[in-house]
Amino acid sequence: MAVIELKDIKKVYGKGLAKVEALKGINFEANKGEVVLIMGPSGAGKSTFLTIAGTLQKPTSGEVLINGKDASEFSSKQSGKLRLNEIGFILQAYNLVPFLTVREQFVLVDKIKKHNNLSKEDLNKLFDELGISELTKKYPNQLSGGQQQRVAIARALYANPEILLADEPTASLDTANVEEVGKLFKRLAKERDKASILVTHDPRLEKYADHIYEMMDGRMTQKK
Ligand SMILES: Nc1ncnc2c1ncn2[C@@H]1O[C@H](COP(=O)(O)OP(=O)(O)OP(=O)(O)O)[C@@H](O)[C@H]1O
Numbered sequence: 689m690a691v692i693e694l695k696d697i698k699k700v701y702g703k704g705l706a707k708v709e710a711l712k713g714i715n716f717e718a719n720k721g722e723v724v725l726i727m728g729p730s731g732a733g734k735s736t737f738l739t740i741a742g743t744l745q746k747p748t749s750g751e752v753l754i755n756g757k758d759a760s761e762f763s764s765k766q767s768g769k770l771r772l773n774e775i776g777f778i779l780q781a782y783n784l785v786p787f788l789t790v791r792e793q794f795v796l797v798d799k800i801k802k803h804n805n806l807s808k809e810d811l812n813k814l815f816d817e818l819g820i821s822e823l824t825k826k827y828p829n830q831l832s833g834g835q836q837q838r839v840a841i842a843r844a845l846y847a848n849p850e851i852l853l854a855d856e857p858t859a860s861l862d863t864a865n866v867e868e869v870g871k872l873f874k875r876l877a878k879e880r881d882k883a884s885i886l887v888t889h890d891p892r893l894e895k896y897a898d899h900i901y902e903m904m905d906g907r908m909t910q911k912k
């Protein structure tokens with residue numbers, strides 16, 4: 689069974705002259721153990737797709753199924769719980785908390801979500817893989833864009849979600865770090881059975897993908 693399935697999803701923003709049809713009937717599914725890339729130009733609807741798939745916003749019509757369950761029937765408490773326990777978000781803005789150090793970002797996760805986070809050992813390994821072990825005492829504004837991005841990736845993975853949704857996770861990374869992040873998502877899929885859906889413009893991630901979709905004007909076509 690697919691972990692995430694979208695059936696004929698449409699999303700309309702605004703009204704009258706300001707009306708934008710951001711998604712025009714998307715059918716999509718992702719399975720555990722897969723890395724899926726969503727590519728396409730600016731304004732194609734990629735972030736809209738990702739936030740609807742993660743139940744952060746509702747579609748105008750169509751169904752989102754998470755582990756076979758219709759997300760539109762979840763109460764706000766249930767969708768909150770789902771996003772906390774099953775879905776890891778890495779969004780376009782890095783969303784680190786500005787007044788917490790790198791280490792404290794993770795302590796915060798422990799406060800909000802008390803169970804099933806990575807062990808200390810696994811977290812240290814993840815820090816090493818992402819090359820951020822030396823940064824734990826720094827604040828976000830003392831980090832480069834790429835470093836912030838890698839901390840945001842580590843924080844999403846720390847909560848050990850089943851599904852990872854990432855919007856441009858490699859946008860400010862150099863080639864070596866892109867390769868590390870690509871390998872990391874691939875390994876999480878193959879060794880830990882995670883489903884990763886990555887929105888990206890970055891062709892350097894293509895070799896790590898099981899499936900590639902192209903978005904254009906609110907429609908999606910499968911390329912691989
Ligand atoms: N909250 C909103 N209100 C109104 N229109 C919106 C809103 N969010 C997105 N749109 C519009 O919907 C369309 C799709 O936007 P979206 O952000 O999903 O594109 P994208 O593919 O993620 O682009 P980018 O690569 O630039 O991030 C665009 O025309 C955008 O202007």
Ligand SMILES: [Mg+2]
Nearest residue numbers: 734735780855
């Ligand atoms: Mg976007």
